[in-house]
Amino acid sequence: MLRIVALVALALVVAAGPAGAQPRGQVTVALGSDTSTQDPHMHTERMGIIINQHIFDTLLTRDTRTWQPAPHLAESVRGIDSLTWELKLRRGVTFHNGEPFNAESVKFSFDRVLNPDQKSPIRGNFTWIKSVDVVDEHTVRITTHKPYPLIHEILTFGNFGMVPPRYVKEKGDAHFARNPVGTGPFRFVEWRKGEATVLEANEKYWKGAPAVRRLTFRVIPETATQIAELLSGGVDIIRAVPPDQIPAIERSGVARVTATRILRVVYLQLDGDGRAGRTPLTDVRVRRAINHAINVDEIMAKVLGGKAVRTATGNNPMVFGYDDSITPYAYDPARARKLLAEAGFPNGLELTLNTYTGSIVAVDQVAQAIQGYLAEVGVRTRVRHFADVGQYLASFRGSKLDGMTLASWGYNSVFDSDAIYYIHFVKGQPYAYNTSPEMDALLEEGRATVDPKKRREIYAKFQRLIVDQAYWVPMYAQFTIEAVSTKLNYEASSDEIMRVYAATWK
């Protein structure tokens, strides 16, 4: 009898097999810190974005092969004229509470972020919008103040999930911040602050249910503890793995490393304008000498174990407008010394090297390597280290970073040249230490041009200019290094959003 029951059960399982739609099992992801809110519009934190992406859907998403914007809740985004865009929305999508997703929800989400009283920290990314209007149940029109070529990028924004109007209005922001409701692949179950966020598969997800039934994001601040949890089977995925831990994880047999290039680029910014005071760096020969003096390829190989991609222009090779025909300055210490002598420094000179603890992998070793290379051509460096990102940014904005700065930029997840160059090279922008009327004109034009071909030409011209003038020492784009249980098919993403909803069981 028992055997028959077992056989029937087996037959049922096999029958259900091919559909494969039943989510099963549980996956735990370790995050270094907790999100401060579950409301996607009210923070700018990476951890929050990662959790949001599992509960909410954005209007556009990224194609995980090309990293270009792709349809999601919006099936198309079409330019009607230079100031008007029309969004066609996906039909038949509902929020987890049963509320329908439609043009009204889209308008509500835009208006909510744009409302100054809402105090949304992402509002600044949307101020190009003049108005959002409902055309019909599944069509929305966006009118912009000026032509805005980056609309597709902004609509993929991890923070900009679509929220349910009725629910948010009825329950209020405070309730929503703790009990999120979206249209995404997982439903919210529980948030134990500082401890864990628990989600459950949304079996009615419009893209099909995820493979994992229960998904937990656990807060584990300490990297060593995260690795111990991974190796003891307590968690299944960890991020921000230090490069020196890769061999131990690969050897363990229970987990493997998945690493991929990300948007964040690392470069040496030179104060070419003398914004922080008088400096030899206003002489282009000194800036070129520094470019020739540093062996970036060796830093990538020896310090980063090859987990980096070279950039010739400071821009990330993945983003729109990167010009791959430009070659980097050759490592040539003799030429560097000659250029310095020509500039009037035959006996070398002294410069500040600003560094900070934050997003740059192995920042101390990279800084020491740079110091060493520069010393060889006679550039003595005083290192000024900021242990605190807030202080570093304040000094950066406050015209206090004299000399050279080992800086990095994450593009705010916008895969476009404008997202790095505008803020660093247009006069009056917070991080601009190198400016000229010519660069202002090019970058303003790039920002106001919608035609992709023309934009590409503008940024190619711009990159030739900044490489020729050696305003930066372009270095490399970083990798994200994650580790995952061998039970799962899962890969790290170039936009640093962990896509656990796409993970499957082995």
Next chain:
Amino acid sequence: MWTFLVRRLVRALLVCLGISLITFALLHVVGDPVLLLLPQSASDEDVRLLEEKLGLDRPLWVQYGRFLADALRGDFGRSLFTQESALALILERMPATLELTVAGMLVGLVIAIPLGVLSAIRRGSLTDRLCTVGAVAGQAMPIFWLGIMLIIVFAVLLRWLPASGRGSPAHLVLPAITLGAYLAPLTMRLTRSGVLDVLTQDYIRTARAKGVGERWVLYKHALRNAAIPIVTILGVQFGRLLGGAVVTETVFAWPGVASLAVKAIRTYDYPVVQGAVVLLALLIVLANLVADLVVTWLDPRIRLEERHA
């Protein structure tokens, strides 16, 4: 008794005031939350607007005055990041921290008191020397390192206990041992010297001379008197215990006030830091007060008013 209590409470208030002023000054001198609240690409105008909204553009003494006025009414303000009441955020985490510190203290006492008494009775013996060496080693051992070692042995290699987190009683074992091991060495040394001190007193000699059994001498006369310095020390040690909890909570991903405060400090979430620091300071003051009360109960000769005049 009542004058004593009132005096102590006034002093506690002054301590909290001083601490809040120092924390406030330190945080405002070191950094600025506005740039951490906004995307890196925010314009200077965005920065200015947010500063205005948060009241951070006003002179420091005005900001501190406002904080103080609200704090006296039990309102520490709202978290700059979550807009939630700072006090609520802290109280939400308080049970986890109390659970950990109480468990850590129990573990510490269970290790420290018997060993302390033992090495005092057998002064100079091998046991005493081993305990001394153990205490020195224990004090030299960074709490962080011990925590990681315990995780590697009991969670990764043996798989007996969970590596981190809070939930079942099993989750409490490793963090409590870590914190207890941090507390034990000093407490053990103090217990030892306390007992030694008492054992040389006249009344012990008298008791022995009367022919009272050694065991009776120890329990009835020595331990009760030796308990006085131990209790006093425990009150003082409570601050150290909370300090140890900061590291323990971080290593074991324990969701308590200490880890909340650490994150708040990193992000300059002034209201949360202020609230957490003031509440923890209050706890320490309270622990000392309780210790003093226990001491008077143990030794009725000590009269609080005189002791603290």
